[in-house]
Amino acid sequence: MELFGQSGNFVLINIVxxxxxxxxxxxxxxxxxxxxxxxxxxxxxxGECI
Incomplete structure (x- = not known):
């Protein structure tokens, strides 16, 4: 998720x-x-948020 406007999302239960x-x-x-x-x-x- 890139900077500038990609916020407020739920990223749930993914296998990457x-x-x-x-x-x-x-x-x-x-x-x-x-x-x-x-x-x-x-x-x-x-990223700090992961």
Whole structure:
């Protein structure tokens, strides 16, 4: 989820794998306005809110 307007989303129960850099990434700064719950990844995640 990229910066500038992607907030207030629920990202729930996803299985993510096979990406090169990051499987889960939220570039929005804190305070966290996206909700990440029950997600699973094989590559690193990035972002204060994940």
């Amino acid at each position: 794998s096979g990406n090169i850099d990051f499987d889960l990434r939220d570039d929005n700064p804190a305070p966290c306005e996206n909700i990440w719950v029950g997600n699973s990844s094989t590559a690193p995640t990035d």
